[in-house]
Amino acid sequence: MTQIKEGYLILFSGLIIVFTALLILSLFFKFGLPVMLYTYKIITKGPDKKIKDISIASNKKFTGEEAAVIAATIQIYLSEQHDFENPILTIKKAEKSYSPWSSKIYGVQNKL
Template sequence: MSIPLSISNIDEGYVILLTGLLIVFSGLLTLTVFFKYGLPFILKFYNGLKPGPKNTNKEITCKVPGNEFTGEVAAAISMGIHLYLDEQHDNENAVLTIKQARKMYSPWSSKIYGAYNNRF
């Protein structure tokens, strides 16, 4: 380290205090910036690479004429959602995974011992 010996412990402490805090902040700031701006960009780019008709989900806006959200509109939307969810069960995931139940061999539960040892 290039810090001369004449600098006391306390002075070095202040140096470490300032640089340390600066590095911690810059480190987490880098992370912040990356996840705030970098990641959405990367994901957008990645989605853009994928083939397919539409990859970007457009945000759904609920524009109501006259800017009023009446009970009728709410009822219409909830009816729509209800009907949609009602149809959901027809499109079930076709992939079935069955967890295999393994039976470990153990002499304690072995049929062989029980079956043969008692023969006369």
């Protein structure tokens, strides 16, 4: 096979793979995901209950002081997470002194 025919073979096989994957994903999102969500809804709330009939359980012992402590702790944690650095960059050019030990010129020439 010539290189052009091999290139076309790679091109068409790649296109077939990509579009097949897109077709499978679109079919999954069209048909598979609603079925999964419906079964999840049946498992979590039961077949006879409606969503608005399910009550939200709350803890009566949870006070405002506890909520304030939790909020303050989260605020302190998030504020300490970031380092504040100087945004000004200073770039200094370092002057290199000439050294014959690091010069590549002397290694290339063959002096006998």
